[in-house]
Amino acid sequence: xxxxxxxxxxxxxxxxxxxxxxxxxxxxxxxxxxxxxxxxxxxxxxxxxxxxxxxxxxxxxxxxxxxxxxxxxxxxxxxxxxxxxxxxxxxxxxxxxxxxxxxxxxxxxxxxxxxxxxxxxxxxxxxxxxxxxxxxxxxxxxxxxxxxxxxxxxxxxxxxxxxxxxxxxxxxxxxxxxxxxxxxxxxxxxxxxxxxxxxxxxxxxxxxxxxxxxxxxxxxxxxxxxxxxxxxxxxxxxxxxxxxxxxxxxxxxx
Amino acid sequence: xxxxxxxxxxxxxxxxxxxxxxxxxxxxxxxxxxxxxxxxxxxxxxxxxxxxxxxxxxxxxxxxxxxxxxxxxxxxxxxxxxxxxxxxxxxxxxxxxxxxxxxxxxxxxxxxxxxxxxxxxxxxxxxxxxxxxxxxxxxxxxxxxxxxxxxxxxxxxxxxxxxxxxxxxxxxxxxxxxxxxxxxxxxxxxxxxxxxxxxxxxxxxxxxxxxxxxxxxxxxxxxxxxxxxxxxxxxxxxxxxxxxxxxxxxxxxxxxxxxxxxxxxxxxxxxxxxxxxxxxxxxxxxxxxxxxxxxxxxxxxxxxxxxxxxxxxxxxxxxxxxxxxx
Numbered sequence: 001x002x003x004x005x006x007x008x009x010x011x012x013x014x015x016x017x018x019x020x021x022x023x024x025x026x027x028x029x030x031x032x033x034x035x036x037x038x039x040x041x042x043x044x045x046x047x048x049x050x051x052x053x054x055x056x057x058x059x060x061x062x063x064x065x066x067x068x069x070x071x072x073x074x075x076x077x078x079x080x081x082x083x084x085x086x087x088x089x090x091x092x093x094x095x096x097x098x099x100x101x102x103x104x105x106x107x108x109x110x111x112x113x114x115x116x117x118x119x120x121x122x123x124x125x126x127x128x129x130x131x132x133x134x135x136x137x138x139x140x141x142x143x144x145x146x147x148x149x150x151x152x153x154x155x156x157x158x159x160x161x162x163x164x165x166x167x168x169x170x171x172x173x174x175x176x177x178x179x180x181x182x183x184x185x186x187x188x189x190x191x192x193x194x195x196x197x198x199x200x201x202x203x204x205x206x207x208x209x210x211x212x213x214x215x216x217x218x219x220x221x222x223x224x225x226x227x228x229x230x231x232x233x234x235x236x237x238x239x240x241x242x243x244x245x246x247x248x249x250x251x252x253x254x
Numbered sequence: 255x256x257x258x259x260x261x262x263x264x265x266x267x268x269x270x271x272x273x274x275x276x277x278x279x280x281x282x283x284x285x286x287x288x289x290x291x292x293x294x295x296x297x298x299x300x301x302x303x304x305x306x307x308x309x310x311x312x313x314x315x316x317x318x319x320x321x322x323x324x325x326x327x328x329x330x331x332x333x334x335x336x337x338x339x340x341x342x343x344x345x346x347x348x349x350x351x352x353x354x355x356x357x358x359x360x361x362x363x364x365x366x367x368x369x370x371x372x373x374x375x376x377x378x379x380x381x382x383x384x385x386x387x388x389x390x391x392x393x394x395x396x397x398x399x400x401x402x403x404x405x406x407x408x409x410x411x412x413x414x415x416x417x418x419x420x421x422x423x424x425x426x427x428x429x430x431x432x433x434x435x436x437x438x439x440x441x442x443x444x445x446x447x448x449x450x451x452x453x454x455x456x457x458x459x460x461x462x463x464x465x466x467x468x469x470x471x472x473x474x475x476x477x478x479x480x481x482x483x484x485x486x487x488x489x490x491x492x493x494x495x496x497x498x499x500x501x502x503x504x505x506x507x508x509x510x511x512x513x514x515x516x517x518x519x520x521x522x523x524x525x526x527x528x529x530x531x532x533x534x535x536x537x538x539x540x541x542x543x544x545x546x547x548x549x550x551x552x553x554x555x556x557x558x559x560x561x562x563x564x565x566x567x568x569x570x571x572x573x574x575x576x577x578x579x580x
Contacts, residue, residue, distance in 0.1 A: 026350070030357050037259045037267070037358040074353050075258060115260025120353035127351040135351060145282050147289065152343045154298020155305060162302055194454030201299050201459070208295040 010131050016235065017061035017129045021228035022138025024236035025130060029122045035243030036118045041111035043250035047118075053242050054121050061129050071124045075116045132156050137225060153220070154204065162200050169196065255321065255412055255433075256348065257363055259356030266419025271361025277369050278342050281335035293332055296462055300328045301340045307447065308344065322440065325371025326379065326404040327448040330397050330465035331455065334376035341368035362415045370411045375404030379465060388473050390456050393466045398449030402441035409437035 017025070032053075039046050058068060130138070136156070140149045208216075228236075262270075289297075304324030324344075329337030342364050348354040355363045379400035386392035413430035420426075456463050460474045 033259055033357045037356070038264050041260075071353065111260050112258060116258030116356060119259035119356040119358065123350060123353035123357070127353075132351065147282055147285055148339060148343055148346075150294055151297045151301055151340060152347060154295055155301035155343060155347070158299050158302035159305060162306065194450055197299070197303065197451055197454055198458045200302075201296060201455075201462070204295040204299055205292065208291075212291065 011063060011067065011128045013062045013129070015060060015062040015129070017057070017125070020129075020236055021226050021232045022130050022134040023141040024228040024232045025126055026135070026138045026142060028236035028238075028240050029126050031240030032243040033119045033122050035240060035247040037115050039247040039250045040254040041107055041114070042254060046246050046250040047114045049246050050118055050243065053239060054118065054125075057125060057239060058121075061125055063125065063128055067128070068121065068124055071128075072117065072120055075120045079113055079116070133220075134225070137220075141227070154208075158200060158204060161204065162196065165196050165200055165203075255323070255363075255367060255408065256345075256355030257359040257412075257415075259358050261356065261359055262362055262415055262419030266415060267358055267361050269361070269418075270365045270415065274342075274361050274364040274369060278339060278364065281338050284335045285339060288333065289336060292462070293336065297328075297332055297336055297340050300324075300331055300337075301344050303451070304328060304341060305344045305347070308348070322444050322447060323367055323371045323405055323408055324444075324448075325368055325408070326375025326397070326401040326444075327451055329372040329376040330379055330393075330400070330448070330452055331463055333464040334372050336464075337376070338368050338372035341372060344368075362412075362419075366408050366411045366415065370408050371404040374407045375400045376465075378403045378407075383465075388469055390453070390460075390466070390469075390474055393456060393463070393469070394449045394453040397452040397465070398445040400445075401448030402445030405437050405441035405444045406434055409433040 036047075036050050039050075058065065126135070133153070133156070136149050136153050139152070140146070304322075304327070307322040307324055309321075323341070325337060325341045327337075328340040331337070332340065345355060345363050345367055346360065349357050349360055349363070379396050382396035382399045383392065386395050410430070410433075413426065413433050416429045417426040420429075452463060452465070456466060456474070460466060460469075466474065
């Protein structure tokens with residue numbers, strides 16, 4: 001409310017990727033990740049090619065690599081999981097720096113690391129170049145059921161509503177001398193969570209009633225937002241096409 | 255608990271994808287007929303809360319993470335079908351926009367986190383409702399226990415996925431022990447939060463709680479707290495049951511690992527390099543292995559129970575609804 005309307009993951013920029021219709025971006029991103037996921041893990045060259053394609057994509061989208069790196073921290077838990085694999089897996093053993101590790105486990109770790117990074121990078125680029133309402137609209141046009149897109153739309157609006165509501169309650173509590181420092185001071189927070197749930201719901205209910213009375217029938221009216229043109233699809237298909245070619249070649253070779 | 259791309263093999267991803275798509279498709283068809291107008295914003299709100307709750311991750315022993323899941327809460331507020339749809343939406347938006355969980359991992363992520371928690375949690379809720387009296391407090395208590403149970407169930411489902419589609423030969427029992435063990439504690443948190451949320455909604459807007467539709471006005475007005483004994487006995491039963499199962503698997507995990515190590519001829523040097531990870535649970539001084547296991551399982555159960563009881567009493571003392579919030 002006090003802030004802008006864009007969500008934190010979105011980076012305002014004017015690029016080819018930003019201008020692509022959301023449904024084309026979603027489909028292309030998904031296909032590219034599928035292509036990467038079915039690539040055999042031994043084909044390291046294929047993953048280097050995917051990396052090159054991703055770097056090109058990031059350049060075209062005019063995103064900074066530092067932004068991507070910061071956002072990629074979400075996959076750290078999985079990387080930690082992957083680091084663990086060579087030590088707990090069975091199979092042929094090799095010596096690295098005097099420590100015995102499982103070769104099979106090392107390949108598995110590489111597999112999770114490579115594919116998770118590619119998948120996460122694609123999601124990050126998608127979110128950075130597409131505003132959330134557009135993503136939902138894209139899903140709608142890709143025939144995701146209206147019940148799901150309606151709930152997803154409410155979820156995204158509620159997320160900011162809840163954050164704002166919580167912020168106001170915190171300010172009010174702080175103004176009245178509440179200064180949480182220790183875990184046993186958390187009780188008012190727990191109490192306010194229940195109140196917040198009801199307050200957010202009733203506020204959302206009023207908004208929803210207002211929408212219904214203005215003719216809302218389960219999906220937002222199309223206000224002339226750009227639909228994917230043929231050239232959009234042609235541009236978007238480049239990335240998954242590359243990915244599919246690479247993965248088919250890799251599957252053939254192995 | 256979000257699996258990334260490439261976490262399980264392609265066949266498992268496709269198979270779980272088909273199961274998930276089929277189940278959610280059927281849920282959507284059902285929801286179209288049962289979903290009332292008022293439920294759509296409530297579903298959105300539940301999704302937003304679950305989304306926020308899932309952002310707090312706790313590390314799990316094997317290097318993966320655990321967090322609150324929320325499927326049972328959604329199922330009790332909205333019914334199991336809409337509940338499953340709500341968590342599915344959360345998982346999809348996390349994968350598409352927040353890079354949390356892989357796009358090609360959606361099949362098993364939706365299955366573990368949405369379908370198992372919503373339908374499994376709902377089944378547990380129906381069961382617990384039979385134990386507790388038909389009152390607001392009974393609904394809240396059943397929600398809490400079912401919520402906790404659903405998290406453990408989900409961790410078990412995650413491990414079963416591993417059994418079918420692991421890309422690496424980590425023994426199933428190791429994964430099972432680590433995941434389910436850690437999620438016992440997360441389950442306590444999930445149960446407390448689910449119970450509180452349902453309690454708050456029930457107090458202000460009982461018409462919104464799907465799981466309490468069978469109660470009439472006087473039953474809803476009956477806010478008398480459950481006898482602590484009923485709650486503790488049921489809670490202890492659940493915890494003990496789970497602890498016994500988990501301790502068996504944890505023990506088997508060590509056995510399995512050692513067996514594999516022996517089979518593949520790993521020498522003692524490799525075992526020396528990782529003593530802290532594989533410190534044998536077999537307790538020194540107690541010769542009988544199953545006795546020491548029972549000791550370990552029971553102490554785990556008691557710790558969990560104490561934490562749960564502490565949280566429960568903390569929750570029970572407060573009356574959040576009566577205070578006007580600014």
